[in-house]
Amino acid sequence: MSPFTRRDVLRAAGTVAVVGAATASVGAPSALSAPVTAGPFRHGVASGDPLPGGVLLWTRVTPSNESLPGSGAGPEVTVTWEVSNSPEFRRIVSRGSTATGPWRDHTVKVDATGLEPATTYWYRFRMGKVVSPVGRTRTAPASGAPVDGLRIGVVSCANLQAGWFSSYRHLAAHPDLDLVLHLGDYLYEYAPGEYQARDVVVRPHDPAIEMTVLEHYRRRHAQYKQDADLQALHAVAPFVVTWDDHESANDAWSGGAENHTEGTEGAWQARRAAAQQAYAEWMPVRYDAGGQLYRRLTFGSLASLSMLDLRTYRDEQASGPTDPAVDDPARSITGEAQMDWLLNGLSSQDAQWKLVGNPVMITPIRFPSTLSTAELGAMQQLLGTTTIDGVPYNVDQWDGYAADQSRVLRHLRDRAISDTVFLTGDIHSGWACDLPADPATYPVNGNSVGVELVCTSVTSDNLDDILRVPPRTASLSVESAFKANNPQVKYLDFDSHGYSVLNVTPAGLRMDWYVLTERTDPRSTVARSQSWQVAAGTQKVTPAGGQA
Missing domain, CATH: 2.60.40.380 (Purple acid phosphatase-like, N-terminal)
Structure with missing residues (x-):
């Protein structure tokens, strides 16, 4: 982990102005x-x-x-x-x-x-x-039935304090959505002003403290559910959801969280139980508090969708990318039972496309050594970890659990499993990546065994927010450095807020990224930014042209 935590960074950044009740009551168009x-x-x-x-x-x-x-x-x-x-x-x-x-x-x-x-x-x-x-x-669709297509809205990381949920409004206007996939951080635990890179809290959280007990979690869920644009999206299509960390506390693991202090905030198990109970009550999900959240849905012969829970069973994060724990085969991000369930699902022949709802990135990534001090600091704040050249950059993601990561990727390789796509949130940025089983030999001697597509945040801070610069300016050099150091990364956008739409057919899969003009404007417009596709049987992502 970082020598100072994400909580320390954000709280030390100074007080953040909270917009008063008059601004908070402005209605967003639905x-x-x-x-x-x-x-x-x-x-x-x-x-x-x-x-x-x-x-x-x-x-x-x-x-x-x-x-x-x-x-x-x-x-x-x-x-x-x-x-x-x-x-x-x-x-x-x-x-x-x-x-x-x-x-x-x-x-x-x-x-x-x-x-x-x-x-x-x-x-x-x-x-x-x-x-x-x-x-x-x-x-x-019925099990095994032929299906011509499936259209899925993909979202994650919606901090109500950081902006309006215009992404939800625009996604709700897309025709013929079969479902909406929410990949985690549906809500945030922080008190007003604790998780903002820029200077304004658009809508302060209720209650006005960090949520730690059942009353807090229930009230926070209720506040989010009263948003006009979120209500609109819920009303047009079924959701398939999983949690990441902020539904309980930042960088949660089975025995604690970075944003939890036992001495002042009580026992972690009690806090997690409260978060899980409120989640079970307030979310349209087949889950009972204390039960099993990971599950698999199928859509005829076209696709299966395996939804992961990467917080409940994981071991504590490594202390940093040079910590020997990163490579320890005894450590797990999934837990043994969930790992077996995932691998069995990937091996199944019941559906063509094996989609995985994945809260944190699985693509192996190496951090570039060419960034400036300011860029390094901003990346550290965005990712919540230390940054050292040539080693995993984010120990909270699959990179911090190298044995589990390798087990999944080599399972795909050794069994020649095709058409596997990980759909991921968490990192407040857009990515399209090949998945090499052996990054050291890719792409010269190593083949891609699948694809990962990452949606950006609905509102949560991106790199430009942390650097306090206009979008698509300072981050361009950072993106270039990452792609140069990671040939498996084909598309990367560290700035934009928005949502994605995934279209799945027997011939191929396509993701379109849509970006907002301004997250703090309740009437923000949106435009399609990028489109990437995966042809059936290729295990590679390529640019997609034409209409979305």
Whole structure:
């Protein structure tokens, strides 16, 4: 790890101006309608984890004035739900009712079953005579069924304090999304001003302290779920999610976190249990607190999607890139059971494309030696690690767990597994990379065994934010140095905020990166920046032209 932590860097940077209530109340335009800010359904609706015969439905109700998120107060109520094959609800194809109350923070999570595969549905909730906003969702294709295409929105790293969620609004406007893949850092644990590189907190966190106990985590989830653009995206497509670290605390591992101090913030296991309980309550995911988050979804014969949990079972991060622990085969980022599950899934012939929802980068990367002192410092703050030429640059990623990293890449090589694509978040930047089993011999004598595509952040700080320079200026030389030192890296953007759209067909896979003009502008426009593709059977990423 760094000789000073990310928390130290950010807190030592000085106080950050917090925009007052007048600015915080400015409404962001929504792809659908403005969010409900009063009444029982003020946190919107959502769906997730689609199966061929069903989908998970979610909402949260506020049945009384005292039933505020995290309060532990309010009555038990019954909520009904309905699913229809038309937005007008002319015919109800599935319905039910469930009880909720303060024991689950008045959230509602139900599994709507008996649905047809590969079908679009609309859903809504009722509490008494009040009806929720309507959501749209879609079931997965039947197992083994031929599928012509799959369109996936890809997002990660959405810090509400750092900007508006315009990326969500623009992604919600894309036609025919089959699902949205959220790769972690759905929310952040910090108090106002603790995680900002520039000078303004656009929307201060609630509660106005670092979240460490169940009430805090519930209130923070509730604050994020009241964002207009996030509500819009949840309402148009099912989400498939995993967590990274900030859903609990920065650089979390099985026994602690960089951003956790036992002496003043209590026991880590209690804090993690609180974070996991709030996540289970507030996210549209097939997960119960303390259970298993990693899981696999399939989309006919076209694709499987393996969602990893790289925080719950990992060993503590190495102290730095020269720490012998980096290469210790006894250390794991996945844990043994999850590793076996992942490798078995990669070997499966049930689907052509093996997609992996991967919270942190797996591509082996070596840090260039040509950066200036300022660039080195900025990269250290962005990546939260030390930087030494010729060794792994980020011990929080797969590079810090070299045995596990090598085990996966050599499994792909030794079994000649084709069409594996890791879809990754975390690092606040856009990447398209080949995956060499042996980086030392790539590309002269080593072949690529897969591909990694990394989406940038929705709002969280990029390199230009840390350097306090305009986008696409100082970082260009840094990107060039990284690509020169890492021939497996074909595309790299250390600056932009936005989202990606992944199109999967039997012939190939294509990722389009979309970037915002300004994350702090609630009406920010967006433009397609880059497009990269993977032809079936090639295990290599190449530029893609033409229309997205």
